[in-house]
Amino acid sequence: MEPVIHLRDAVTVLGRFPALAGVDLDVTRGEIVLVAGPNGAGKSTLLRLCAGLAPLAKGSGQVLGFDLERRRREIRRRVGYLGHTNGLYLDLTAEENVRFWARSVGAPVGDAVATLDRLEVAQRWRSLAVAHLSAGQRRRTALACLVVRRPEIWFLDEPHTGLDATSRDLLDSLVREAVTGGATALVASHELDRSAALASREIRIVGGVVAGAGDESERPTGDS
């Protein structure tokens, strides 16, 4: 099967520091790949590279068949990225933020409301400015902004951070649901117990390179 992510000797330089120092990676449609590794190993940069946010300095890469050097905008339209920050407009309400994201991909406004319902976002804080929401509520709103776009690939960087147990379960079920529907997910996380249970494969990044990779038969156990 044609990989939806294909990297060969991919290098990304942040300032003068090679955050990724020659990554080879293939991810096929329908996988949930856990990206593990110590702090500063390059997990976030790998996700940002694949999402079209970080530049490819050397090597080659395609995401969904689009070249990572020349067609990053096409990639961004088709993928979703939830990073360490939420990317929300603090003066807008939760619902207005989700509507903005829905309209950015031409989705009907009704999708925004349906997504907020799906994410069990309480009516009483949908109309509050994001600035007045708690960290967990903001994270859930950011997740709604991602979901409403129906991305083909989900890039989730420490997605469970700031979420309560119910929200974490909800996030995991959303990822599984999306993958069942044909999406793919890359999840960078330090919470290996939870993320490993979600993932179908684990790769480990050390010093900006992929140090180990498994396949479906090497499903992570959560203690790696």
Add this chain to the structure above:
Amino acid sequence: MWRDAMLVAGKDLRIEARSKIALNQIAPFALVVLLLFAFALDPDRGFLQEATPGLFWIAVLLSTLLVVQRSYAVESADGGRDALRMTGLDPAGVFLGKSAAVFVVLAMLEVGLGVGVRLMYDTSLRGWPVLVVATVAATTGLVAAGTVYGALAAGLRVRETLLPLLFLPVVAPVMIGGTRAFAAALDGSSGEAWRWCGLLITFAVAYVALGMLLFEPLLEDS
């Protein structure tokens, strides 16, 4: 592109309507600038009436800096810049949308400043058609240049101090053109005023075109 521009402009104007930064902070600031000039230049000696066009445009220029900085501050908070890139919106549409929102806010400020110079400087406003055309052209130029340089500075830690350094020298033609067009219009020399409008329109068209072309690399690389 137009759909994306409308989306971004609507979002920015909604944020402004909620936060009321322009109304509660920038408009009072601009009026205080006018007031300070009134204190500095004795109103009884007639300097103020003569200097009205320049003082008006200086107040507009300083307000433009604040409005543009605010426009990008909302994108910097909470990783908004990455989010804006992730939307996949047409960069030219983003440029036009952000410019349009800044234009609307500045236009409202200019109306307030116009009332301010009329009341504080006792300047009689004549030559309305050319004043309106000069204001629209000059504001478009300021907004387009501000949006370009705002994007350039937005990704940097020193953006607050860098933006004025980049922006102010570049918009010198707008300051000169706007001041001369206003001065000529207020003197009743509308022919000369229209000639200055030509410069303002040329600058505005050049910077709108430049912004539409350059906004993608500016969003990507700065």
